[in-house]
Amino acid sequence: MELSDIGANLAHESFAEDLEAVLARAEAAGVSRLIVTGSDLQSSRDALTLAERYPRQCFATAGLHPHHAEDWSPAHDQLMRDSASARRLVAIGETGLDFFRDIAPRAAQEKVFEAQLAVACDHGMPVFLHQRDAHDRFLPILREHLPHLPRAVVHCFTDSGQALEDYLGVGCYIGITGWICDERRGRELYDNVARIPDDRLMIETDCPYLMPRTIRPKPKTRRNEPANLPWVVETVAAARRQTVEEVAALTHANAARFFGLEPAF
Numbered sequence: 001m002e003l004s005d006i007g008a009n010l011a012h013e014s015f016a017e018d019l020e021a022v023l024a025r026a027e028a029a030g031v032s033r034l035i036v037t038g039s040d041l042q043s044s045r046d047a048l049t050l051a052e053r054y055p056r057q058c059f060a061t062a063g064l065h066p067h068h069a070e071d072w073s074p075a076h077d078q079l080m081r082d083s084a085s086a087r088r089l090v091a092i093g094e095t096g097l098d099f100f101r102d103i104a105p106r107a108a109q110e111k112v113f114e115a116q117l118a119v120a121c122d123h124g125m126p127v128f129l130h131q132r133d134a135h136d137r138f139l140p141i142l143r144e145h146l147p148h149l150p151r152a153v154v155h156c157f158t159d160s161g162q163a164l165e166d167y168l169g170v171g172c173y174i175g176i177t178g179w180i181c182d183e184r185r186g187r188e189l190y191d192n193v194a195r196i197p198d199d200r201l202m203i204e205t206d207c208p209y210l211m212p213r214t215i216r217p218k219p220k221t222r223r224n225e226p227a228n229l230p231w232v233v234e235t236v237a238a239a240r241r242q243t244v245e246e247v248a249a250l251t252h253a254n255a256a257r258f259f260g261l262e263p264a265f
Contacts, residue, residue: 001248003233004033004255005226006175007128007155007204010058011036011046014208014223023057026226030248033255034058034226035204037128039065039094041076048088059259061128063093069104069112077119084123090259092120093128094155097141100133109134113141121148126258129154129172135163139170146170151258156206158185161192168200173258175204178212178224181235194240202258203232203251
């Protein structure tokens with residue numbers, strides 16, 4: 001069984017000391033592909049470095065998370081454009097809107113979201129998207145750019161059934177994390193995940209965040225990592241009434257197609 005983790009924040013400082021071991025554990029768990037998320041200028045540079053260092057296992061995105069919207073500069077734009085032109089990236093992002101805590105002003109978030117979508121449109125790149133408590137603004141902005149984007153995934157989806165239908169209706173892929181394994185917060189997602197078509201479903205850890213609560217025995221650390229992706233697969237399979245093998249195969253194939261990684265290794 002091979003798996004693709006489409007959202008791994010391996011440039012996070014918590015992985016600085018044992019990255020080689022993390023990658024080895026991922027491979028041992030069947031996670032043969034890792035899309036390393038760039039969420040600010042430094043993590044985007046680091047994601048690119050990891051993709052160069054581990055070309056068979058790691059691939060890079062580059063973007064600016066909405067929390068950091070006020071940090072937007074020409075350097076971000078140039079990094080994304082240069083890397084896209086050189087085919088060093090597999091997607092633009094993480095980008096989007098987050099009105100949950102309003103860490104950055106909403107106007108700045110929207111401006112930077114549109115700027116990154118413009119980069120993706122100009123270079124024919126897929127987009128790796130973040131949305132939290134901002135669906136009513138996020139969808140119109142995204143819809144305006146979708147005709148010029150090859151593919152879009154709403155990563156770490158945790159929203160309502162109606163939001164899910166809206167994203168599926170405009171052709172988005174959906175990324176599912178360990179949120180679905182949380183019996184406290186993830187019940188609505190558990191109940192709705194079967195509505196995602198087979199060819200639009202992808203899985204991710206969003207590590208070091210969102211440790212699956214179903215892991216047994218309970219981990220001694222709170223740091224999530226790609227090796228825990230099989231726990232997400234297991235819960236998704238149960239919710240969709242599919243086998244683990246089916247979910248693994250279809251999500252691995254979807255990731256290859258979405259990020260342009262075929263033929264699969």
